[in-house]
Amino acid sequence: MKILLVSGFLGAGKTSFIKFLSKKTGKNFVIIENEFAEEDVDSNILKQDNSNNSEMEIVSISEGCICCSMNLSFAHSVMTIANSLDPDYLIVEPSGVARPKKIIDDLSKIMYDRINLLVPILIVDGKNYQRAFEEFADLYPDELLKISRILVSKSEDFSLDDFDRIKNNLDIKSDNFLNYHYSNLSDNEIDHILNDKLVTTNRKDKLEIKVENTKARTKELKSISLTNLRDINPTQMVVLLERIIRGQYGDILRSKGVFKYNDNYFRYELVENDYIIGGLEKSSTKMVFIGTNYDEKAIRQILEK
Numbered sequence: 306m307k308i309l310l311v312s313g314f315l316g317a318g319k320t321s322f323i324k325f326l327s328k329k330t331g332k333n334f335v336i337i338e339n340e341f342a343e344e345d346v347d348s349n350i351l352k353q354d355n356s357n358n359s360e361m362e363i364v365s366i367s368e369g370c371i372c373c374s375m376n377l378s379f380a381h382s383v384m385t386i387a388n389s390l391d392p393d394y395l396i397v398e399p400s401g402v403a404r405p406k407k408i409i410d411d412l413s414k415i416m417y418d419r420i421n422l423l424v425p426i427l428i429v430d431g432k433n434y435q436r437a438f439e440e441f442a443d444l445y446p447d448e449l450l451k452i453s454r455i456l457v458s459k460s461e462d463f464s465l466d467d468f469d470r471i472k473n474n475l476d477i478k479s480d481n482f483l484n485y486h487y488s489n490l491s492d493n494e495i496d497h498i499l500n501d502k503l504v505t506t507n508r509k510d511k512l513e514i515k516v517e518n519t520k521a522r523t524k525e526l527k528s529i530s531l532t533n534l535r536d537i538n539p540t541q542m543v544v545l546l547e548r549i550i551r552g553q554y555g556d557i558l559r560s561k562g563v564f565k566y567n568d569n570y571f572r573y574e575l576v577e578n579d580y581i582i583g584g585l586e587k588s589s590t591k592m593v594f595i596g597t598n599y600d601e602k603a604i605r606q607i608l609e610k
Contacts, residue, residue, distance in 0.1 A: 306387045307421050307499065308395045308412060313428030314437035314444065315401030315559035315595055316576030318458030322428055322487060323396055329495060335392040337382065380415050387420055394499065401559070401595075406449045409503070424481070424501045427453040431460035431471065433577045436558075438475055452503065454481045461486045525597045526558075534590045535610045537564045539571055539582055545607060546573070546580045555599030562592030 313319045327334055386395055399408055405425060412422050427449065430437065438445055457463070457471060468484040483490075490498075542564065549557050560575040563585060572585045594604060 306392060306395055306419060307423050308383070308397060309423045309499070310397045310399070310405060310408060310412070310425040311428065312399055312403070312405035312408075312425065312453075313401060313458075314430060314434075314441065316433070316561075316574065317401065317428040317430040317437075319398050319401075319428050321458065322426070322456065323398060325488060326396075326495070326498075329490075330499065332499065333393040334396055335386055335390055335394070336396045336398060337386070338398045380411060383412065383420075384415060404444055405453075406446055409449075409452075422503045423499070424503050425449075425453045426498070427455050429455060429457050429471065429475070430576065431457040431463060431467070432579060434471065435474070436577065450475070450477055451479055453479070454483070454498065455479060456483050456487045458487075461488070526595060527597070528593060528595045529601050529604070531562075531592045531594075531605065531608055532590070533609050534564055534592065535608065536566050537608070538566050542571070542573060542582060546575055546582075549575060550578050550580070554603055555596060557594055557596040557599050559595040560593060563588050563590050564592065565590050 311319050311323055323334075323336060326332075383395065386392070397408065397412075399405065405427070409422070409425060416422055427445075455477060457468060460467070463486070465484060468482075472482050472484075546560075548554065549560065557575070558577060561573065563570060563572050565571070570585045570587055570590075571582055572588075573580060573582045592608065594601075
């Protein structure tokens with residue numbers, strides 16, 4: 306079993322990349338997800354988008370980050386998947402506020418001839434990356450940037466200058482920085498993604514990660530999950546999302562979910578100043594809000610029955 310870690314900040318586009326990889330390769334994937342919030346939204350969407358691929362299994366872990374609360378149980382889950390499902394590939398999609406380097410260190414302890422850790426993927430949001438790397442710098446130490454393949458999402462229309470600007474702004478020196486959108490990856494490049502093993506150092510020589518950026522605010526993040534939702538007109542949802550962007554309800558970095566109006570279901574995603582709303586097949590309604598300081602009472606009054 307080969308393990309591919311796909312990490313990235315809240316709303317960077319991890320799930321979109323995994324969907325692309327699944328459709329492009331048709332490989333036997335098992336996906337283990339870890340959500341920061343109590344409610345998991347992405348697994349249902351992945352299952353619907355991949356309804357024609359019976360080879361995909363999705364395992365969800367909610368209420369806590371892999372990195373901080375599930376060291377032993379997560380490693381045990383990986384071993385259980387290897388022994389019971391025995392997939393060709395296990396894709397690990399951690400919460401957008403998990404520490405990928407810590408996950409890599411934990412996974413390296415259970416590597417042996419049947420389980421291999423691949424070079425990890427780090428998704429950088431091409432439109433909203435600066436705040437993630439400035440205020441939450443503790444998630445992205447230099448060691449992670451050096452060992453990861455770095456893909457820029459939401460960059461379909463970017464020029465080479467746009468990619469160079471992001472690489473320079475983040476001071477990325479890695480040769481594994483892709484200067485075009487991942488949808489243009491060649492078959493040979495995808496083959497490398499699915500086969501290049503990560504070479505880890507001896508545990509005794511493991512580098513200690515120290516974060517000196519005093520602006521790091523990861524510990525301030527909180528989330529709420531709503532399931533008892535009233536019917537919401539899509540136009541009303543647009544108004545709500547516009548108000549969130551303007552900061553009317555506080556500092557909300559990320560929100561996503563499924564809502565319904567009459568017999569129609571919709572999914573939405575919000576990342577900082579951008580949002581999208583689209584149709585969806587029938588699904589359970591739920592919403593997640595993640596931020597550092599926001600008016601939970603006001604949000605619940607608007608959305609809950």
